Amino acid sequence: MAFAPVPRASVSDHVFGQLRDAIVGGRYRPGDTLPGERELAAAFAVNRHAIREALRRLQQLGLVRVSQGGATRVLDWRVHAGLDLALSLTQSDDVLPVETLVRDMLEMRACVGIDAARLCAERGDPAVSAAVVRAADEYGALAPDLPRMNEADIAMWRLIVSGSGNTAYLLAFNSLVAGTLAVGDVPPDGRAAELLDVAGHRRLAAAIAAGQGAAAARHARALLAAPVTTPTTPSGREARA
Numbered sequence: 001m002a003f004a005p006v007p008r009a010s011v012s013d014h015v016f017g018q019l020r021d022a023i024v025g026g027r028y029r030p031g032d033t034l035p036g037e038r039e040l041a042a043a044f045a046v047n048r049h050a051i052r053e054a055l056r057r058l059q060q061l062g063l064v065r066v067s068q069g070g071a072t073r074v075l076d077w078r079v080h081a082g083l084d085l086a087l088s089l090t091q092s093d094d095v096l097p098v099e100t101l102v103r104d105m106l107e108m109r110a111c112v113g114i115d116a117a118r119l120c121a122e123r124g125d126p127a128v129s130a131a132v133v134r135a136a137d138e139y140g141a142l143a144p145d146l147p148r149m150n151e152a153d154i155a156m157w158r159l160i161v162s163g164s165g166n167t168a169y170l171l172a173f174n175s176l177v178a179g180t181l182a183v184g185d186v187p188p189d190g191r192a193a194e195l196l197d198v199a200g201h202r203r204l205a206a207a208i209a210a211g212q213g214a215a216a217a218r219h220a221r222a223l224l225a226a227p228v229t230t231p232t233t234p235s236g237r238e239a240r241a
């Protein structure tokens with residue numbers, strides 16, 4: 001296939017992006033062999049160092065396997081890639097070729113959040129619990145400013161996920177809130193049902209402070225499973241308190 005020559009600035013980024021998109025988009029299929037370094041360098045009009053750097057990054061994402069002195073074979077991203085692939089794509093305004101990606105990211109976010117809330121309550125660190133309650137109070141004071149509430153919502157959930165004591169959840173959370181991955185491509189006003197539920201955030205914080213794991217999970221589920229829509233009422237409507 002033909003590749004477009006790239007400008008000299010950040011040449012490895014351009015090579016990486018084009019190869020990544022070619023693999024994820026299906027132009028190279030699992031098991032295919034990429035052209036050799038010399039051929040790729042000629043196609044992109046760059047030096048072989050830029051090609052090696054791009055291939056290294058593709059391998060880190062789980063898109064290719066680079067054999068020492070041998071061929072570079074394409075891997076199936078559905079088997080080998082992780083959330084870093086989705087993050088890499090959203091940072092360049094691309095998305096995985098999956099029609100349900102926004103739904104899928106919301107579902108993962110809910111799963112992590114619900115169990116993190118339960119663990120945060122059950123593991124009962126008083127300092128964390130107090131911080132979550134303060135965060136919920138500060139959150140309510142921002143209504144109905146959806147962009148600011150969105151930022152405060154992420155800050156409150158960071159406290160909860162950190163308080164769960166689960167490092168894997170924390171790393172997943174960090175990926176989910178990077179770029180647009182927090183809620184796929186859904187803007188804050190599309191999550192008005194969740195963000196404007198100030199009472200729900202306070203109930204969640206109170207359950208965590210009381211050490212009630214089941215109740216915390218239930219309140220987290222109610223928030224994170226709220227319908228995702230575009231509000232039809234004026235943005236100045238009152239939040240539920």
